[in-house]
Every structure is written in C-alpha cells, then in structure tokens.
Amino acid sequence: MKANWSATVIYEDSQARETAVSFCDALIKKFWATHDFELNWVPFETLDDTQPAEAAAAKASKADLLLFATSTGETVPLHVRTWNENWMSQRAEREGVLIGLSGNSGAALKTPADSYLRTLALRAGLDYLTEMPENLAQLMPESLETCTERAHEVTSLLADIMVRRPPPATPGLSNR
Numbered sequence: 001m002k003a004n005w006s007a008t009v010i011y012e013d014s015q016a017r018e019t020a021v022s023f024c025d026a027l028i029k030k031f032w033a034t035h036d037f038e039l040n041w042v043p044f045e046t047l048d049d050t051q052p053a054e055a056a057a058a059k060a061s062k063a064d065l066l067l068f069a070t071s072t073g074e075t076v077p078l079h080v081r082t083w084n085e086n087w088m089s090q091r092a093e094r095e096g097v098l099i100g101l102s103g104n105s106g107a108a109l110k111t112p113a114d115s116y117l118r119t120l121a122l123r124a125g126l127d128y129l130t131e132m133p134e135n136l137a138q139l140m141p142e143s144l145e146t147c148t149e150r151a152h153e154v155t156s157l158l159a160d161i162m163v164r165r166p167p168p169a170t171p172g173l174s175n176r
Helices: 014-031 044-048 050-062 078-091 112-124 144-152 156-162
Strands: 003-011 035-043 065-069 097-101 127-129
Touching: 003 014, 003 044, 003 050, 014 035, 014 065, 014 097, 035 044, 035 050, 044 050, 044 078, 050 078, 078 112, 097 112, 112 127
Parallel strands: 003 035, 003 065, 065 097, 097 127
Antiparallel strands: none
C-alpha cells in the first residue's frame, strides 16, 4: 500500500513555479512506487488576500511536505512571512519536511531566502532540505504504530545500556 503525502507548493513567480514543477515531477517519478502525492499550488501573490491565504494556511498546516520556490532568493515578502506564522500556529507538533528551492540553488553563498527558510523549518519543527531526498521513509514515521514498534524495539545499543555492569574495583577502597 502506498503512503499518501500531501504537499503545499508555495512559489514566488512563474520562474519559481517552473522550478517547483520540475522538482515535483522528479519527486513523483522517483517515489511513485511507494508514495501518492496530493499537490496544492500557492502563489505568493494570493497570500496577501485573506480568504485564499486562510485556505492555503489550513492545507499547509496539515501538509507532509512544504516546498518554497523563489526565483531570486531575495528576502521573502512580509505578507508571506505573516502567512507562515499563521500556518505554523495551526500546525502544532506535526512532523514534516520543508524544501527550499531558490534561484541560487547550488551556490556556495546562501541567500536571505535560504536563511529565512532554514530558520522557518527549525521553528516549525520540520526537516529542512534544499534538494531531492534520497528516501522519504526516513524523513517521517509512517504511522503511530511504526513509532510504537520502534519504541519497543531493543537494539544492540539499547541492550548494552540496559545491562548493568559492576563498577570497576578501585584499589584501596572497600566495596561495601
């Protein structure tokens, strides 16, 4: 059975949208055997209008993947930053991934947008990536049951920690 992932794609302009479309095409192609994706497309310009911004925030707050595409990598506009605060407050402790794609991809020096998105991901408790993930299964637990199974699994490291070894004898001190 395939995992269902919802993705909200937030993009600055037509150039950034094209970058996001290419990325999403590659993402779907790479993971089509194991994941189904529901994509929601949100241009920066609609986030300045109350009703579309609220609808987009509701979807972003529940998304497994948030993809921010900027064409220039310049500072993210104030109305988009305000919108980000809205979906973050609705998201609570939900895990997910934020992927930042900018016109500066691959450059050694990061742009203001890159820095902002990295900080946003950290504040929201999301993993932050700037390129295609190798494996989606490692990014988030598949279900509550998977987390519970992992919590009850005794690995060799955990077994070592749980085994009580006597403290080493110290010469001249009595072990009473």
